[in-house]
Amino acid sequence: MMEGRSKVRLWVSTGLCLLVYAFSQTPLSAHSFPDHSEPRVGAAVTAPTSVRIWFDSAIEPAFSTIVVHDGAGQRVDNGDGHVGSLDWTLLEVGIPLLPAGTYRVIWSVVGQHGHRTNGDYTFTIK
């Protein structure tokens, strides 16, 4: 049976090697999950002019998209989806004056670490 102390030494040495290697390469990074949005998820609103989603970490402008579809699946946004120039956690797209109904926001983002997350939600225009 392996001596307990020898085993602990092996685990500690392995852990230290991992930490040294890990920290030598890159700063910390994270998944990008939505934090809040306007209109809010599932909300009923009046005459919005844009859809904005704030994420919990910065996202890559070149690889992040946002579109808005109506109830028939037709795209209805202005086609100007972009990441905020001053705030890289913000993804937004302009929308024209839309009739009452339920609309679906479809987004896809890549975090600065390279991880892609995507999702969709609905809101209603009264």
Add this chain to the structure above:
Amino acid sequence: MKHKLVELNRHVLTTIDPAGKEALFRKRHFRLLPSILFALLHTAVLVVLLLSIPVSSWAHGMAGERFFPSTLATDDPFVSDEFSLLFSHIKEPGEGDNPPTKTTEFPFEFSKRITPNLGISIGDSFRYLSPQGSKNVSGMSNMEVGLKYQFLTSAAHEVILSAGVSTEVGGTGAQRVGADTFSVLSPAFFFGKGFGDLPESLKYLKPFAITGVVGPNFPTRSKNISTTIDPDTGEISQNIDRNPTTLTWGFSIQYNLNYLQSFVRDIGLGAPFNRMIALVEFPLQTCVSRGCGGQVTGFVNPGLVWFGKSMQLGLEAQIPINDRTGKSVGVLGIVHFFIDDLFPKSIGRPIFP
């Protein structure tokens, strides 16, 4: 590696007639083998991790919009780069000559992706035992190694399916804390299913998900035989502890508040609740051989998980399902690090794309 369940052993005492006593053989136990194996595995892990091959990163535990957290008592269905530190405390019931024992355990596990869908894990545990009426003992448990292959991921239906095998390597831990000298081989099937594909009329059920694991546990030795000789009569007694085959079957039911806020309805939850998952785990085990067939032990573990940008915290109560498992409620906690988020360009990426 997850929290160990109470194991069943049938203790049988037999007596051999001194006049017809047989020559008893002591099996030579190759104590060197587990040490060599441990050292080889340790070296292999270091070599593998130091390979620097640029590959893309894949998000852990994600199927479409569904994030599956690392569960505490049942193994989750995905492969990933992660490190878990757990804490467990419970009073285990006495059995036979073994008194009731307060058991405090600190398991830890490191998981590493070899390819985006194939991962290995290695773990161990420090145990502190306080037997009733006896001295406290502590020490390391047996090491566990595992291999898992995630063979199906469906974004549309939020499904993850995996298969794998893990081994508790006998002889790598301290017998004084219950580490066995034999190994246990455990093939298993893992699944995860989120309910985001439910119709809109059931939208408030969409944040629900279930995960689970099922698989047998085969000990490499069917029984442990120990002998004692009465110094007065010379009578030889043989103690036989049977090592039964068991079936692990566990599952969790989860309700993801972040999923609710992000994809169903923003109900105004602020931090930390908007990053929480309420869950109940059911780690269960059925003894299927060697005189204990059909006996079930396990727990119901209600709890909460909070996940941040690079780590996850969790806390659960451990409620025994029957007296055979125990009569005391325990506690289980986890600090879990998403290595692929923390170090995406080094140890947090698959070794081979």
